[in-house]
Amino acid sequence: MELSFIGKVAIVAASSQGLGKAIAEQLVQKGANVMICGRVLKKLQKVKEEIDFKVNGKLDYIQCDLTNPNDIKKLVDTTRQTFGSIDIIVNNSGGPKAGTFDQITDEDWEHSFQLNLMSYVRLIRAALPDLKQSGGRIVNIASASVKQPIPGLLLSNTFRTGIVGLAKTLAEELGPYNILINTVAPGKIATDRVAELDQYTAETKQKTKEEVEQASIDAIPLNRYGTPEEFAKVVAFLVSEENTYMTGSTFLIDGGMVKSI
Secondary structure, rough: OOOOOOOEEEEEEOOOOOOHHHHHHHHOOOOEEEEEEEEOHHHHHHHHHHHHOOOOOEEEEEEEOOOHHHHHHHHHHHHHHHHOOEEEEOOOOOOOOOOOHHHHHHHHHHHHHHHHHHHHHHHHHHHHHHHHHHEEEEEOOOOOHOOOOOHHHHHHHHHHHHHHHHHHHHHHHHHOOOEEEEEEOOOEEEEEEHHHHHHHHHHOOOOOOHHHHHHHHHHHOOOOOOHHHHHHHHHHHHOOOOOOOOOOOOOOOOOOOOOOO
């Protein structure tokens, strides 16, 4: 199946690196006009330089702090001004602080709430008039923690699960507009974020990072970490016109790591 996004306009949040970057590249390669965003301008400029020479669509960027409602509004407004009406939203955000209940402060809770849940709410709300016109597609990036809580990631376990509830509810509310919304939950994908969490686990358990990585690999039936490109291909299908009847669902991309049904 060869997906095409020619003429489609997409926003991919938190896309200066990792999963967001891979998704943006996948969509642009297949013809979409994509707006990427992040907090660090130099990273965004580098992504544009890396992607621009090998794409079919167009890519632009805007500096954006996803915890700032005004920045999200500016992101949507700038995308409309640059490319036209928005067809696709990929909600993504940096991972919240690791830690146990005793280690997490009120400030940590509030920051994660704004970054990992409210940014999704605000971006959907801001783009909704466009999505209603086009019968758009929304994918929310969460975590395998929505199916199996991860020790030491209390904030992720809490707010990522809220994303699932949001998508399930909006699937019913937005269905009459032919808007499809789904949640995608990565397991161990080889990104900087996963490397940081492996380092955190190693320090917590007084092991080497290599030992932690090997233990994770041993728990994955496919016996390896996934790649951002593999993950991006699934997201690309879900936001494509080839997906016509899948909405309100949560999809694990984890190599079989999570054992729950």
